[in-house]
Amino acid sequence: MTRTITVGLDGSPASLAAADWAAHEAQLRDLPLRLVTAWEWQAPAFAPATGLGVPVPPSDLQRASAQHLLAQARSRVGETRPGLRIDTDEIPGLPVPALLKAAEEAELLVLGSRGLSKAAGYLLGSVSHAVLASCERPVVLVRAAEHGEEEAPAETSAREVSAVSGHCDVVLGLDLHKPNDAVIDFAFDAASRRAVRLRIIHGWTLPPYYYGGALMPDLNDGMVKQVRSELSDVLRPWQDRYPTVEVHAQATIGGAGRHLVDASYDAALVVVGRQNRRAVVGTHIGPVTQALLHHAVAPVAVISHD
Known part of the structure; x- marks a missing residue:
């Protein structure tokens, strides 16, 4: 089986930056690019303590959202790299186990990472952190500057x-x-x-x-x-x-x-x-x-x- 450069998407600017980086890496290695996302919805780690819980979207809506995300990312990457083979896959399950499974067939796994939030004071991107801690394949973490993070030099x-x-x-x-x-x-x-x-x-x-x-x-x-x-x-x-x-x-x-x-x-x-x-x-x-x-x-x- 041909290994791929696999990138995990969640729709964030960091994951889109990861897709761009992974596309370039796939061309350098002459390998296909695989865009994946886990479509089972995961409640936020810091959900408001209202006592009412967090509503979970129906599974068909979750999967449709994942498919839309992949289609958009594929179109975005394909516009700038027309000769690159791009595969997409929406994976059932929660993000961490789904990405670890996807990494088993990858040359390397690429993920977005937001780094350290100056305002919140803790490491953001818990999924990337958890995957990195357990993944046996090489993992590349790619950052993207976002509003509200610590300003980088000009x-x-x-x-x-x-x-x-x-x-x-x-x-x-x-x-x-x-x-x-x-x-x-x-x-x-x-x-x-x-x-x-x-x-x-x-x-x-x-x-x-x-x-x-x-x-x-x-x-x-x-x-x-x-x-x-x-x-x-x-x-x-x-x-x-x-x-x-x-x-x-x-x-x-x-x-x-x-x-x-x-x-x-x-x-x-x-x-x-x-x-x-x-x-x-x-x-x-x-x-x-x-x-x-x-x-x-x-x-x-x-x-x-x-």
Whole structure:
């Protein structure tokens, strides 16, 4: 079975932005685009406490609404990419299990994400968050600026256009302690297909070796050289495999999250890994990925691995 680039739609501006990004990715990979939506209605997580409940539309109306949404999205994407094969599918069931099922047959799953709401103070897009936490296929989260969200810099819109068209760097957040082949390969492949530079960021922390309140300079320099050497050793086989990809690697002191968020303003795509393991409560995503979900401007690809 031919895999597809699958995008989950809910009618929001973010999901439409995800469809645009997914269409471009499908053309880069020479794969069909599959637009899906779950048509079983889900009550809002924060419904008014009126005591009357939230009325649920009849199932035939729910399905008709899903079909209309898919038809509109297909027409919108098809107008700008006439040669692209576009399939649509309304899936019975609630959004999270429906999208996880759709992802099983996908090369990657693309979802809209609204990031962090400044007014509400919590992460919006609970469906995207829940799918990301459980999906075993690569997931790309795409943001779209909406009224009421924190204002982005004036140049963001131009950067977003460049990111879709592939004129910006691909950025990889690399963990030298547990480098994963699937994550690294995804980033190199994405940069190769876009013919852009791959920027690699590794965050590390200096040990607290102090003398008189100051770091020991010789030890500091030695550790910096060691980290750079380890970074070169990890990347060398991938540079041999992708000789046309220009690589810019940097080891930054401190957590990688802030540096990756900063890099996202000039990126076509930010790539990070997510280890498949359960947390004490819920499913583990990780602090770096959480920071990107909240604040990144560029699309974020999260690659799950063991």
